[in-house]
Amino acid sequence: MKGILLNGYGESLDLLEYKTDLPVPKPIKSQVLIKIHSTSINPLDNVMRKGYASSIVDLKLKLPIILGRECSGEIVEIGDSVWDYEIGDQVWSASPPFSMGSHCEYITVDESEISLKPKNLTHQQSASIPFASLTAWNAIYNVLPTNKKITTNTKILVNGGNGSVGFFILQLLKKHLNVNQVSTTCNIKHFEKLKKLTLVNETIDYNNLKINDNDNNKFDLIFNCYDGGKNQNENEKKCIDALKDGGNLIGFNGPLVKFSDKDGVLSGLPMGMMNQLNSSERIKKQYSKNVHLDYAIFSPSGSTLKQISKLYENNILIPNIDKQFNLNQIKDAYTCFENSNSNGKIIINNKF
Numbered sequence: 001m002k003g004i005l006l007n008g009y010g011e012s013l014d015l016l017e018y019k020t021d022l023p024v025p026k027p028i029k030s031q032v033l034i035k036i037h038s039t040s041i042n043p044l045d046n047v048m049r050k051g052y053a054s055s056i057v058d059l060k061l062k063l064p065i066i067l068g069r070e071c072s073g074e075i076v077e078i079g080d081s082v083w084d085y086e087i088g089d090q091v092w093s094a095s096p097p098f099s100m101g102s103h104c105e106y107i108t109v110d111e112s113e114i115s116l117k118p119k120n121l122t123h124q125q126s127a128s129i130p131f132a133s134l135t136a137w138n139a140i141y142n143v144l145p146t147n148k149k150i151t152t153n154t155k156i157l158v159n160g161g162n163g164s165v166g167f168f169i170l171q172l173l174k175k176h177l178n179v180n181q182v183s184t185t186c187n188i189k190h191f192e193k194l195k196k197l198t199l200v201n202e203t204i205d206y207n208n209l210k211i212n213d214n215d216n217n218k219f220d221l222i223f224n225c226y227d228g229g230k231n232q233n234e235n236e237k238k239c240i241d242a243l244k245d246g247g248n249l250i251g252f253n254g255p256l257v258k259f260s261d262k263d264g265v266l267s268g269l270p271m272g273m274m275n276q277l278n279s280s281e282r283i284k285k286q287y288s289k290n291v292h293l294d295y296a297i298f299s300p301s302g303s304t305l306k307q308i309s310k311l312y313e314n315n316i317l318i319p320n321i322d323k324q325f326n327l328n329q330i331k332d333a334y335t336c337f338e339n340s341n342s343n344g345k346i347i348i349n350n351k352f
């Protein structure tokens, strides 16, 4: 089959090799074999190719590896103990970083990690959704303490609402959970688009780094969907300032992987865990403010994908894709991603 091998970790796109003679994987037990119509590039792919999470990936896989965390396609073979799916089913899936990826023509995935894709979306549209939406779903439904669950009156800011995770969160908050007052930061050129497509109440220019003085101490909850780039402290401070005392901050770039990559899994992972558990204490000391910081992560789930699929089929949510490339144009796709003037997900298509 065709596929993109990552032969080594580093900045150079030449470490990515387009191959046409890779073996097609065989589904075993509860796995299905998916013929991939479309896949995508997530920020995780772009940092993984440079070595991020290699300490964890190396435990299960050896280079060369295939990147790509999500796909939409058709089941063409099933393992002996697959019960819920059959050949010909049109499905979507997202898988964790320590499994072989989807930047190729065929992938084996456990049936617990897939669902039927939304019938009203193309494969290209469907491939833009699973990884970010499952991460966002965890942030909204599983991370907040039970006494802090979102109500229609929770005042919420989504920092970075034009990204894949932020765009899904905005839509879910406004169009499904009917939250009254939701704000977002984004590039000024995305103001009108986000208001129209997500129904967000207020758009704030993230280049006005301080938000507005009026916005300080205003929000009950912030989803911080921007990692801060080179200004992580500044980005964190901006969120803390904007939260009410007693508010909740949910981040998507916890310290676990960073510690593990730096010090190795054995000592790095426990240190990262301690660091994560002490996040709220650190915030209290650093900013003299009582803010609870939690981190949301992606976790695969076919049953959640099924619920998400219904939200698209019922036209409550809409996809947000930008440029499309063929598999053999992967380097152009990453270049486009890096230069990121993109306005939605970058999709990679297979031509069979």
Ligand SMILES: NC(=O)c1ccc[n+]([C@@H]2O[C@H](COP(=O)([O-])OP(=O)(O)OC[C@H]3O[C@@H](n4cnc5c(N)ncnc54)[C@H](OP(=O)(O)O)[C@@H]3O)[C@@H](O)[C@H]2O)c1
Residues within 6 Å of the ligand: 042, 043, 044, 131, 132, 135, 159, 160, 161, 162, 163, 164, 165, 166, 185, 186, 187, 190, 206, 207, 225, 226, 227, 252, 253, 254, 296, 297, 298, 299, 342, 343
């Ligand atoms: N832990 C996990 O399991 C997990 C899973 C998925 C994602 N993530 C992380 O979650 C984050 C969001 O992922 P994604 O897929 O949504 O990324 P994305 O699509 O690349 O979106 C990132 C967004 O950040 C915005 N941004 C740029 N500069 C900003 C600034 N100064 N202030 C505020 N926002 C700014 C951009 O807005 P404009 O488009 O308006 O320029 C862009 O829309 C990433 O850091 C990713 O690594 C973590």
